[in-house]
Amino acid sequence: MGSLLVFGLLWVVFSLLGEWGATAWINSAPDGTGPYFGTASNLGVVGAHAFDFLVWVAVPIFVFVVLMIIYAMIRFRSKPGEKMTDAPRQTRNNKVFVGSWILISIVINLLVWLHPNASGLEQVFAAQLPKNNPNPLVVDVTARQWEWIFSYPQYNITQSLNASGQDTLYLPVNRPVKFVLRSYDPFHTYDTAIDVIHGFWIPAFGVKYDVIPGETRILYLTPTELISTEQNPMARVQCSEVCGPGHPYMEANLHVVTGSAFAAWAKQQASGS
Amino acid sequence: MAQPLPKGGAAPVPKRVAPWPPVLRAFLWAGIGFVVLAAMAAWLDPSPVSPYLTAVGSVTGWFGALIGWLLGIGGYDYVVRPMMGYPTPRIRTSGWRRYFEYAVDHKVIGLQYLGASTGTFLIAGLIAMAMRFQLMNYRPTLFHYPQDYLNAVGIHGTLMMFTVATVAMVGGLGNYFVPLMIGARETMFPKASGLSIWLVPVGVLTVSMSPLLGQWSTGWRGYEPLAASDGSGLLYYYLGVFALTTSSLIVAINLTSTILFKRTKGMTWNRLPLFAWGILTVSLLNIIWLPEIQTTFILGMMDKVMPLNLFNVFGQPLGYEYLFWLFGHPEVYIVVIPALAIWNEIIPVMGRKSLFARPIAVLGLVFVMLLSGMVWAHHMFTMMRFSEMLPFSFFTEMISIPTGFAYLAVIGTLWNSRLRLTTPTLLVLMSMFNFLIGGLTGLFLADVPANLQLHNTFFVVGHFHFTIIGGMVFSWMAAMYYWLPKFSGRTYSEFWGKLGAIWVFIAFNATFLNFFILGLHGMNRWVSAYPKYLQPENFWTSIAAYLLGAGFGINIIHIVWAWVKGPKVKENPWGAKTLEWQTTSPPPAKNFEELPVVVGSFYTYGKDVPDPVMFPVAQERAPGS
Incomplete structure (x- = not known):
């Protein structure tokens, strides 16, 4: 006792x-x-x-x-050098202990x-219910070996690129985003026979969802902080499902900006593309 | 080498049949088998791009090599010819050469399995060291292309799972100790068992050499549809695993039937040793699930060679993943059940105390076995429908209840015991600590909202290394030290044993606890290059990993030294009651002079507890009885 x-x-x-x-x-x-x-x-x-x-x-x-x-x-502990003897009290069961x-x-x-x-x-x-996501920003996400392509149909942006020509994801803060995840878009060639699974992951957002060949999946989320890859490397789009040799490099930069900064960026992208 | 059938009378048993070492002959026959069948395939199904070796030819050639290998190693002399009426040649019963030949003695076969597992553990461990070297830098250094690294990951995982984790304690310790522990002279199917071990080197060589056929990048799981467009080496991943799983399947059938039909008098189900219960439940899991994964791999292979379009956009892209994890999660319990059983085998002996709540400990193993087939899709939370998330997270949480029964029994036994802090005790307690961390981190992964972040990060890698190395490898080491006097009649140095145990314990935790932090920091799996901010932590993880590798080396060298040159000990140095300790060390060819009769429980200690084992004939003959 x-x-x-x-x-x-x-x-x-x-x-x-x-x-x-x-x-x-x-x-x-x-x-x-x-x-x-x-x-x-x-x-x-x-x-x-x-x-x-x-x-x-x-x-x-x-x-x-x-x-x-x-x-x-x-x-x-049995002390070293002590004679080997059986324990004095041999409890083989205890209903209270086992039961609890x-x-x-x-x-x-x-x-x-x-x-x-x-x-x-x-x-x-x-x-994930559309009624809980009023006025969402629609981002078409295309995953392919080995590139993330982001297009914004509401803003006439077919592929958002930064100044160096890399795919980049811009999001306004505190506005629901509807990610349309698929492995095909009408602007690029597509070979159905070699399409593979990718994982759409933004570490800073704490969520990932896989992109399955032949399927279109929807992911709603709302960014709540102003972050960017430059200032926090966890704010990046990263493929999380092994998809072949290019897998480690299948990433894209992310910028979560204010609503007005996003509008300005979208205008500049739409005129540039 | 073929000898004519002797005319009339009793056939004299020929002394040796093989004019040269069977392993060399097996290699030669395997080569011949490969060339013959690959040539046939090239003739029947010529390919315009590769006139000599096609994808079809490399598969059929492999089967030719497999048949040639098995016949050459002893299948021809000991199985095929006796079937045709020729006498069975003698099988070597002494000397080191018997370990490199066909054998029917379950102890020789057990040691062959242990040797194969240990050797593969070293190969796959060295690959892990190379991987950690690569990860010390955020840019490619050792592996120049990501596919080199991914292929190394795949080979490391495949070898560790199918040749070490599921084999060392089942094919190795199970083959060696189950017949001894249940009082049998031999296993049920010794001839099949003698051949099954030789599938292991085939599997190991096939998987390790697979990149020569074309690099593959899927990791050990062979995920479709990536597999279909990946390098042709993947064919040899399927085939190597096919050989390894067939080997484990034969072990499972052999040991299950041995436990069912070969128990000695008085060995009732209530008296069956815990380790035998563990092997029985694992073998049932193997019998249920190994054919399932073999079927899946055959589908994957046909899909790749034909191609059938089973698992891409035209078929069912997630079909392979579901089929793989349907086996893949029971596999985890195939790995860990023998470890849980070993804890409850060693602790009562070392604590001189009756096993606490024995029926609960056994029920725990059985319920883990039953539930393990209901949790598989928790590996796919990021792929599945929302409606599937709740049931799979439910069963995943629930399986921790029977797993906890192993802890319940150990803790109840430890309480008020007189615990001898020997190396095996220490390793069992360390294994409990590690597996606890593995289990508790499983709590986080089973939570779907958190899983959507943690999935496919190093958090998962840390979690399963804690369960497999922390649970199974530590228990395997505990069992090796515990049974060392049985294998060789010699023992180990308590100082070096404890030093080795503490060394691997600290290095292991330093390595894999870091994996959790790395995962939370956003380090994903299957990458040889990663964002720069993760480099410092990866660097120190690698340093700890090298220390862990050195620690395993120390333990292996120490065990080998003790086996060959260690101080001699008396029979049964631990004062254990189970049957394997009631015969000489090492045990004689047929295990027991006289088969023992069991009259009590092996796990009951205390004053005035009668001996659970009787040898009626010997006791009758003994003077004064």
Whole structure:
């Protein structure tokens, strides 16, 4: 009973310390994004909240097992040179311990499935409904070996390029964006037989969605921070699914700008192309 | 080399048949088989671009080589000729040469598997070192083109999965110890088992040499539709894996039937050792899922050669991915179940305490087996429909409940034990620590909103290396130190054993904990070049990885030294109760002088607990009994 009390006390103390450290870690970044980083969009915030919550759930579990390992190594160690004898108390079962273990593990798993998983998914699904995204900016994203092509049909931009002729993605902040993800556009040649899967990923937005040959998929999100690749390299479009030798280089710069700056950019792009 | 059938009377058993080493003969016959069948293919299906070797020819030629290899290594002398009425030649029973020949003794076959796994672990480990060297710099240095690097990743993953992770503890330790632990003299199908090991070198050579046929960039998963337009080396990835999985399938059938039909008297299901339970559940998983992946790979191969357009725009682009992970996730449990079983094999012995909640520990293994086929699509959250996300995340969370039962049993056993902190104990506890991190990071990946960020980043790479190296390789090392006195009658140095264990533990965590941070920072998988801001962290990760490689080297050298030159120990130095310790070390050819009879549980300790094993004949003969 003594060992149990000591262990229980240590578990509570170290769990509290762990939670305190985890909270400090989560709050370490200036915007409270902690170790998750990808929070510059509405979807990224959902993922970050899930991540933070799971850190808090994981700490007491981690402390319990690790403390038990260390505790057993110290408290139940047989001293070197001691005669090999069987442990004096041979508990082969303990219904309270086994029952509560099974019950608690079921409860924890149901909990984390419901929240943050199902509750977070509810937000993600809701964010994908057209009625929740009024007046979206439509960006046609074409993924091909090995290039991202962005076109803006509302602004008559067939392929947005920067001054060096590289594909580049400009987005206005706080306006819903409708990404139309596909592997074919009418302006480029297309070979159906060699088309492969790509992954449309913007690390800073905290979300990725795959581009499947022959399918057109829609992803709605709203950028919430003014960022650019130059100032934060996580703000980039990166292919996340291996797509052949060019995969590492399949990336594009991203600029999230104010609404007026975006309008000016779009005007200049439309006249230039 | 063929000897005429002796006329009349009992046939004298010929001493040696092979005039030269079987491995050399196997290589020669494999070469002949390849040339013959590849030439036939070139004649029947000529290609205008390549008159000698076509894609079809390289596949049919490979099968010719496979048949030639298996016949040359011993299939002809020990299987084909005896079927036609010729006497079976003698099989070498002593000396190092027997490990390089056809064998039927499950202990020789087990060591052959262990040797093959260890050798492949070194090859694939060196590839990993090269990969880490490349990643020290954000621009190509060692691998000049991304496809060189991607091909290295693919070979590293394929070899580690199909030759090390799923083989070392099943084909190796399983073949060696299961018959000993259940009190059998041999396995159920020793002849098939003797051939199955020789599929491993075929698979390893095929996969490692595949870039010669054309580089492939898909990684170990061979994702379609990229595979269809990738280099022809991918054909040898399919075929190499085919050889390796066939080998594992034969092991699974052999060991399952051995456990079902060859248990000694008194070895009831309730007394079956935990490790045998682990091998039984793993073998059932193998029997269910290996044919599935073989079928998928045959489809992939036909799609590439014909082409059938199964998995591109004209067919079902995601079809291959679903079929692959349908096997791919049970595969993870094929890797880790023997490790969970080993924990509960070693801790009661080292703690001198009865195994806590034994039925729960066994049920944990069984339920992991049952659930493992229901979670696969969590590898595809970024590809699937929204409606599929909730069920797959649900089963993924739920599988941690039976997995936790292994922890429940170990922790209950540790409590109030008299724990001997030997090297195997230390490695089991380290494995529990590592696998815990692997499991807890799985919690984050099973959460779909977070997964949409973490998927295909180094966070995932860290997660599965924690489960596979942290869970399986650490447990494999624990088992090697634990059973070393059994293999050779010699033991290891406690100092070097502990130093090696602590070394790999620290280096492993220093390497792979960094992977989580890298992943969160936006480092994606399958890249030999990456944005510059990730370089400093990658640099230090690589330094830790080299230390990890050196640590594995130290352990391997130490184990080999102890095996050959270590101090001799008495029989059963740990005071374990399971049957493998009730015979001499190393065990004799037929394992037991007299088959033991089991009368109690192997995992019950304490005062006045009677011996669980009896040898009725020997005890009757002994004076004074």
